[in-house]
Amino acid sequence: MAVELALQVPVRGLVLLGPFTSIPAAAARHFPWAPVTVLVRDRFDTLGRAPRVKMPVVVLGGTADELLGPDMSRRVCAAFPRGRFVAVPGGPQRPLRRRPGELLTAVAGLIRRP
Numbered sequence: 432m433a434v435e436l437a438l439q440v441p442v443r444g445l446v447l448l449g450p451f452t453s454i455p456a457a458a459a460r461h462f463p464w465a466p467v468t469v470l471v472r473d474r475f476d477t478l479g480r481a482p483r484v485k486m487p488v489v490v491l492g493g494t495a496d497e498l499l500g501p502d503m504s505r506r507v508c509a510a511f512p513r514g515r516f517v518a519v520p521g522g523p524q525r526p527l528r529r530r531p532g533e534l535l536t537a538v539a540g541l542i543r544r545p
Contacts, residue, residue, distance in 0.1 A: 434477050444487040488514045504516070
């Protein structure tokens, strides 16, 4: 949803915390036995939209993300033309509380970019 909004509203940059490639992919990780690609209506296809995002993007991904796996955030980041990945030790679900410095550094890096 944040990626879609960034495509519609002019902003200087985008920060994503532990993003998913798409809702069906995230659901399939937890429910491999279910036909999630058929059941899920709202796809929120981050990978499909990412190549159209021209602004700088910082993706914070947890090295031990139990919800989506540590490599899903890296895949999302690689899809952005101006993506930069920041590995957060542990999971990124509550970075403001657990590791605020990394989040603030990533945001400050976006603000400083021309």
